Amino acid sequence: MLGKEVYQINDLTCYHIYMNKVLIIEDEPSFRKALTKKLSSEFDIIEAKNGTEGLSMALEQHPDLILLDVGLPEMDGISMLKELRQDDWGKAIKVVILTNLTDGTKLADALEQGAYDYLIKSDRKIEDITELIRNRLQ
């Protein structure tokens, strides 16, 4: 999916067209593989295996959306989200929580940290997730 940036140089209106960048932070290789495969035709995908790696990739590469797992090694998803929200750029970034934990307190924490969506993986079709990301990036 394409993103569009419009800016003026003197009298000239410039259109910068680019592919939306999505960061997938997921420790389970088969999920990473499936999501990358499904999403890479529409989005520029970058991947991270844990919270720490995810945080530094996010802050360096400024993706348009982050798909974030909760149960992650090194730094869990909610802590990573808290860190991210401390950053000026990270404050506003769209985050979709994608997890198999159905813990009410985790959900509350995530929403408090401004997660846009909280999806239970096993309840969602991979196509639904793709559709949701499209909607969020429109």
Add this chain to the structure above:
Amino acid sequence: MPMSTNIDTANSAEKSTDDTNTDEQKSLLNILEDMNKGKEQLEDQRVAMFNILEDVNIAQDALERKYKELDVIESLTQQLGLSLKLNTIMSRISDSILTLYPTVTVAYIIAPFDSYDFSKKVYVNSLNSVGNQYIRELSNGLALSLSTVPELVKLKNSAKQWIMNTPEFSFVKGQRDNSKTAIPKSMINVPLVVPDTLVGMVNISSVDQDFFTLEVKRMIYTLISTSVQTIDRIKKLISAEHSRLQSLIESMSNGVVMFDADENIVVANPKIRSVIQKNTGKLSLDDIFSYFEQNLTKNEVDENTFVSLSDAVEKAITTTETVHIKEFPLGRKYFEIFVTPVYGDQKETAGGAIILHDITELKEIDRMKSEFVSVASHQLRTPLTAINWYVEMLQAGDAGELNKEQKDFLDEIYNGSTRMVKLVNDLLNVSRIETGRLKIEPVPMQLETFIKNIIHELEVMAREHLSTVLFVKPEKSLPKIAIDETLMRQVVHNLITNAIRYSTAEASTITVMLSQKENTYVISVSDSGIGIPKEVQGRIFEKFYRADNAREKEAEGSGIGLYIAKMIVEESGGTLRFESPNAFRTIKGEKEGYGATFFLSLPTTGMKAHAGERSLSNK
């Protein structure tokens, strides 16, 4: 006739000579003298007799009095035998004294068996009303004897002082009448000493200076010593009971503290001492309060609902109701706390008890259990999700076009995997509901729209089963009602899908009706399906139970939907029941059933909120 002969003889003698007369006169005089003596003796005897008779009379009076006294003692002993309370015993003794001596006034103070503290009250028992002056004098009398009786050295608080300064008078009989100016002119004080222990002090006073004769005193002592024996017996009984209780409390794994009306600790068992880490020395309620305040794990309590231990004690005493603190985080431990007021004889609060129940282990087990369930469900879901997603991608042709049979096989894999996901979710939900951790968050909502949405969602499924779902709305639209949408959706969804799945007719109609019945809103779901056979109607809400005819009709299903539905409805204050009057098993070839109707009733006030931790997994 000898008599006449005698007289004759005398007459003849008088008529005879003077010589013979002198002798006769002498003997006659002698006889007269004798007779006089005899008369005197007789008189003495009469007096003596009279005296004896008088004595007998007096003795009889005394005897009667003795009988009366014996009666009093006997009835007192009987009454005392029936009573275990010192207070009652004392009022009986004073009553008995009044029966014998109606003019006196009896005043007494009592101390419980197990302490040397007097309860701060002077009980007054009198058949007459008494004035201020009288009362002051008798309390002076009590105080005076309290300071002279050697047993009283043991007294913890100075009874003398409070009698002089802050006495409270309670009238058992009689009343205070300040117009009366009489003062006691004589009084006696009798300490009630049950071997080694002073349990009370009785003061008997009279307006008559000479009232207390030796006999009266003797009688009063007899009465009281009889009572003391009874009290001794009772004391032994009570102390046996007390030591049994004491050892029970000592050995309890719960911390127990009992305190009196002045908040002095009466009993504190080793467990409570170990909780507040003070194994020796005097313990006060303040020690306990301050330990609880300093060691409260603040980040684990909700400031809005937090109740401190001292608040709980205060509340229990003022409201005379038990205060229950479900969970008090103290250091690394958790306690469930009960504070109970304890009543005295006059129904007044005489102190209270604090019971600490250590729930640290329970909490730990609970935490481990929920962690296990959560981890297990996570672990189960991960591979299932992976299967589903890859099947979906294969189906979507992401790995190249598939032929019909390949697609068909993938459908089977997908169905199986989806069912497994549903089962995992159901198990997780059951665990949440059963441990009471289900969160119910009702929000006002239009029931009509809510039901219509669910029916709309299920239209596709109904069409596949050749069924139609009909919605019958109430004539007048109902006001909004507070329901937890996710939970109620699960219930209604379950009822309607069951109706669709177990329908038998070629073109069956499922009727969903919303109506109001008195204080409830009723959602009924009727079908014309296989019905529920009589013999299994009692089991239909059981966990994992599926009726045979249901298994035959639909192989799929875990038998958990109705169980969860009923739990949700009942947890939130509603009811779920069904009627299936003419159901029978579907025998081969027989497609007709008479259906079932489920009635879901919710109070018009809405679902009861429940502050649990978890919401349900929604699929």
